[in-house]
Amino acid sequence: ETGVTQTPRHLVMGMTNKKSLKCEQHLGHNAMYWYKQSAKKPLELMFVYSLEERVENNSVPSRFSPECPNSSHLFLHLHTLQPEDSALYLCASSQGAGGSYEQYFGPGTRLTVT
């Protein structure tokens, strides 16, 4: 495997379910990100991890809970989501954290909340 991988690629869940999105990067990067992309909206940064420490949390509701057990893996735990949370969730990684480094994206997880 190379680059940034995400699983699952598609997820349908009810509002009372609990699920997790997984991201893995094989690039030796130190920073990882979660973005949300809703239809006709720009990518919204959700969380940033640098060397497994969360460095940014952009006012994301607590029903989204990130976890970064090591520099290669990033999870997004989901619980009691709302239909408006349906979106494409993209994971990215970069050599360092912040806006001085190109970010490499995974293919995304298409989430539908019913």
Place this chain on the structure above:
Amino acid sequence: DQQVKQNSPSLSVQEGRISILNCDYTNSMFDYFLWYKKYPAEGPTFLISISSIKDKNEDGRFTVFLNKSAKHLSLHIVPSQPGDSAVYFCAASAAGNQFYFGTGTSLTVIP
């Protein structure tokens, strides 16, 4: 309020001609700009970047121009090829902080 705007949702260009994709921004503190390309069912892939100390950066068929006074960024693709058909996103950051993305422009290159 969006700090990075791509006002053209779509663009069609004949193969071999020039494609020009535009991006405007509002934050004068932005000092680093990127363009990404996205195919369906794939994540965005990095294409080309430019820092605010330059006004042009070229990489093969792709050239990015930066006009700081107008707060305007453009991506030129010449000659355009059918494989360039994708959604193009611009992104900007200030002082190494987070990137702000535009909503994307869907480019179709007609053979």
